[in-house]
Amino acid sequence: MKNFYSLYEHNLARVGLCNFTVCLADPYSNSEKIIQLALKAHQECVALCVFPELSLTGYSIEDLRLQDSLSNAVKETIELICDASQSLMPVLIFGAPVVFKGALYNCAVVIHKGKILGVVPKSYLPGYREFYEARQFVDGQLIVNESIVFNKQNVPFGVDLLFKAEDYPDLLIGTEICEDLWVPIPPSSYACMAGATVIANLSASNITVGKADQRSLLCQTQSSRGICAYLYTAAGNGESTTDLAWDGQLSIFENGELLAQTERFPKGDNFLYADIDLDLIRQERLQRGTFHQYYAKHPPYRLIAFKLQPSNDTIGLQRPLERFPFVPSEVHRLEQDCYEAYMIQVSALKQRIQASKAQRMIIGVSGGLDSTQALLVAVQAADDLEMDRQSIYGYTMPAFGTGKETKNNAESLMKSLGIHWECLDISDTARQMLKDIGHPYAENKPVYDITFENVQAGLRTDYLFRLANLHNGIVVGTGDLSELALGWCTYGVGDQMSHYHVNAGLPKTLIQHLIRWVVQSRFFSEETGRVLQEILNTEISPELIPAKDAKSIQSTESIIGPYALQDFNLYYFLRYGLKPSKIAFLAYHIWSNSCKGSWPAGYPDTKKTDYNLCEIRHWLEIFIKRFFAFSQFKRSAMPNGPKILAGGSLSPRGDWRAPSDGNANIWLRELENVPFD
Numbered sequence: 161m162k163n164f165y166s167l168y169e170h171n172l173a174r175v176g177l178c179n180f181t182v183c184l185a186d187p188y189s190n191s192e193k194i195i196q197l198a199l200k201a202h203q204e205c206v207a208l209c210v211f212p213e214l215s216l217t218g219y220s221i222e223d224l225r226l227q228d229s230l231s232n233a234v235k236e237t238i239e240l241i242c243d244a245s246q247s248l249m250p251v252l253i254f255g256a257p258v259v260f261k262g263a264l265y266n267c268a269v270v271i272h273k274g275k276i277l278g279v280v281p282k283s284y285l286p287g288y289r290e291f292y293e294a295r296q297f298v299d300g301q302l303i304v305n306e307s308i309v310f311n312k313q314n315v316p317f318g319v320d321l322l323f324k325a326e327d328y329p330d331l332l333i334g335t336e337i338c339e340d341l342w343v344p345i346p347p348s349s350y351a352c353m354a355g356a357t358v359i360a361n362l363s364a365s366n367i368t369v370g371k372a373d374q375r376s377l378l379c380q381t382q383s384s385r386g387i388c389a390y391l392y393t394a395a396g397n398g399e400s401t402t403d404l405a406w407d408g409q410l411s412i413f414e415n416g417e418l419l420a421q422t423e424r425f426p427k428g429d430n431f432l433y434a435d436i437d438l439d440l441i442r443q444e445r446l447q448r449g450t451f452h453q454y455y456a457k458h459p460p461y462r463l464i465a466f467k468l469q470p471s472n473d474t475i476g477l478q479r480p481l482e483r484f485p486f487v488p489s490e491v492h493r494l495e496q497d498c499y500e501a502y503m504i505q506v507s508a509l510k511q512r513i514q515a516s517k518a519q520r521m522i523i524g525v526s527g528g529l530d531s532t533q534a535l536l537v538a539v540q541a542a543d544d545l546e547m548d549r550q551s552i553y554g555y556t557m558p559a560f561g562t563g564k565e566t567k568n569n570a571e572s573l574m575k576s577l578g579i580h581w582e583c584l585d586i587s588d589t590a591r592q593m594l595k596d597i598g599h600p601y602a603e604n605k606p607v608y609d610i611t612f613e614n615v616q617a618g619l620r621t622d623y624l625f626r627l628a629n630l631h632n633g634i635v636v637g638t639g640d641l642s643e644l645a646l647g648w649c650t651y652g653v654g655d656q657m658s659h660y661h662v663n664a665g666l667p668k669t670l671i672q673h674l675i676r677w678v679v680q681s682r683f684f685s686e687e688t689g690r691v692l693q694e695i696l697n698t699e700i701s702p703e704l705i706p707a708k709d710a711k712s713i714q715s716t717e718s719i720i721g722p723y724a725l726q727d728f729n730l731y732y733f734l735r736y737g738l739k740p741s742k743i744a745f746l747a748y749h750i751w752s753n754s755c756k757g758s759w760p761a762g763y764p765d766t767k768k769t770d771y772n773l774c775e776i777r778h779w780l781e782i783f784i785k786r787f788f789a790f791s792q793f794k795r796s797a798m799p800n801g802p803k804i805l806a807g808g809s810l811s812p813r814g815d816w817r818a819p820s821d822g823n824a825n826i827w828l829r830e831l832e833n834v835p836f837d
């Protein structure tokens with residue numbers, strides 16, 4: 161990798177949209193503007209720069225489109241732009257009226273580095289209400305396999321053209337023009353199925369009240385259905401206001417998400433760019449088999465190849481990127497996600513209680529985040545099913561590493577929720593077991609190894625399962641998605657097992673917000689809210705090793721890495737199958753500076769950390785080793801539990817099937833592309 165920090169090393173592409181104050185029916189003046197903006201796009205290392213429909217002449221010139229002087233000026237200025245593009249990086253796409261075999265077409269002209277790559281006519285001409293395009297233009301729907309002469313060169317002409325960067329293979333550009341998007345099956349639907357990843361829509365949509373929302377909806381839907389980037393450029397200033405008005409909106413969508421958008425009704429020239437992620441598009445299509453199952457005939461496309469020769473400069477990253485991909489930073493989305501996650505958990509648990517005819521829910525309550533969340537869900541399920549809260553049997557089971565604070569929190573929580581609770585100290589039983597198996601700790605030697613830890617975790621599980629037998633109940637498991645990813649649980653006779661793993665689909669980074677949301681929603685008493693706040697403030701620890709003092713508490717995150725980074729890694733491996741270097745590049749852009757981007761609402765200021773590339777790389781390596789090489793055997797035997805987030809689950813019966821005896825070789829090898837600073 162020549163420059164790890166360049167986005168063009170990571171299959172991202174910077175795409176730009178422009179509009180400007182057109183001079184009606186004056187291609188000479190407009191071509192100058194196009195060249196100026198193309199130069200600006202070049203300076204920003206843009207790969208593709210799109211201008212509005214008929215931007216070379218202005219859209220609203222009516223019958224002037226048929227004037228010979230205009231046609232000549234169009235031809236000349238297309239050649240001028242072509243010449244000026246020789247040393248520029250971006251592919252330029254602008255709109256122009258072009259005469260072909262004696263008829264006039266409303267076209268997208270595609271130019272790159274001094275060459276006209278192709279000319280694509282508009283398929284559908286609006287002739288309704290305020291539109292009269294068919295008066296001057298002929299529709300291009302059936303034009304395929306044709307060519308047109310420009311400057312003594314044969315240039316491909318037709319609706320069957322896609323433009324492929326042969327040195328940047330996932331960049332495959334299709335075009336359509338305004339109304340083409342408003343028909344039941346837009347030409348871009350076929351272009352996407354033929355492989356186009358980026359669709360440029362050259363538009364001259366006039367504005368009326370409420371229309372912007374409809375346009376946005378169409379673009380968003382098309383980008384989602386086509387799993388593509390959809391670039392929309394509306395004409396704006398300078399267009400005739402004889403009978404209409406124009407808002408000049410520019411917007412960039414990617415697979416249903418808005419990446420960037422300009423203010424409407426702008427002053428002067430407008431230039432918008434964003435970095436689209438061709439890996440996400442490619443992976444989404446790869447995973448969604450149905451995308452490739454469309455057998456209806458679409459035209460055979462001509463692939464017009466060009467060499468992008470992308471810049472290798474360090475140019476940052478311009479796209480919305482969440483620090484916590486499982487936790488939206490937008491307040492209302494987060495609230496909605498928390499509500500849905502909680503309801504999914506509650507409804508799933510209710511179904512299991514009813515189906516298993518369980519009379520009790522048995523749960524080990526440690527005072528940590530996971531068992532707290534599982535307990536809240538159990539209480540809500542009991543309330544909904546009109547079961548007595550006393551049918552929930554909560555156990556705090558202190559042993560060698562249990563802290564006073566967590567134990568108090570566990571007990572206060574259970575008391576405040578009004579469940580049946582008991583304290584079962586497992587220290588003596590654990591000591592007995594350590595003695596029976598010949599562990600040095602039985603002779604008071606401070607040996608705190610895995611056996612020492614797992615004896616405690618195992619006994620707790622053993623107790624819970626036998627209590628379930630005794631009380632006709634099911635054990636509600638507490639393990640979460642992040643722990644399953646990292647194998648951070650004790651296998652078999654341990655917290656890896658339960659009768660129903662209600663948290664299995666919840667990443668640790670979301671659990672904290674869910675608990676915060678429960679507090680804010682006041683589902684439970686004020687006292688419960690107070691204890692929940694205490695629990696949120698406590699450091700995450702398995703508490704399996706005795707702490708000498710408050711500072712030497714066994715910190716989970718110092719061993720397996722910050723959950724913030726590990727959930728980031730999990731999301732991009734699980735949902736998108738990205739390479740380690742790509743994940744590190746994305747993590748670097750959002751995690752290396754705590755002032756960049758936004759944090760989820762309610763996230764404590766004191767925890768707003770940043771990580772340098774070296775730290776990101778280090779924890780990514782740990783993730784890779786644990787996720788790919790170590791922990792699958794734990795997941796292959798994991799209990800039932802609901803999938804909660806679109807980001808994925810790790811159920812071996814659902815989202816993630818993998819061998820239990822795999823290795824991490826290829827991911828570790830690829831990680832070598834990430835520098836240490």
Ligand SMILES: Nc1ncnc2c1ncn2[C@@H]1O[C@H](COP(=O)(O)OP(=O)(O)OC[C@H]2O[C@@H]([n+]3cccc(C(=O)O)c3)[C@H](O)[C@@H]2O)[C@@H](O)[C@H]1O
Pocket residue numbers: 610613614617643647648649650651652654655701702704716790793820821
């Ligand atoms: N592929 C494979 N197929 C079948 N068995 C495999 C295996 N790889 C290892 N093993 C065997 O599995 C055993 C290791 O797995 P296991 O017994 O689970 O033990 P292990 O994963 O080594 O240790 C459990 C870790 O989880 C932590 N923990 C436990 C409980 C709760 C929490 C929490 O914070 O919530 C954290 C604890 O601190 C400890 O570091 C070994 O006996 C090994 O030989």
Ligand SMILES: Nc1ncnc2c1ncn2[C@@H]1O[C@H](COP(=O)(O)OP(=O)(O)OP(=O)(O)O)[C@@H](O)[C@H]1O
Pocket residue numbers: 523524525526527528529530531532555556557558559562620638639655700701702703
């Ligand atoms: N002292 C304890 N009393 C009762 N149950 C416990 C105790 N310690 C652990 N457990 C059980 O084992 C599970 C895993 O333990 P662990 O302490 O790692 O998780 P946690 O405290 O729920 O959450 P976190 O992992 O966020 O600390 C707990 O969720 C709980 O069900």
Ligand SMILES: NC(=O)CC[C@H](N)C(=O)O
Pocket residue numbers: 213286291337338339340342363364365366
């Ligand atoms: N120029 C066009 O094709 C405009 C038609 C489109 N339906 C619009 O109103 O935006």
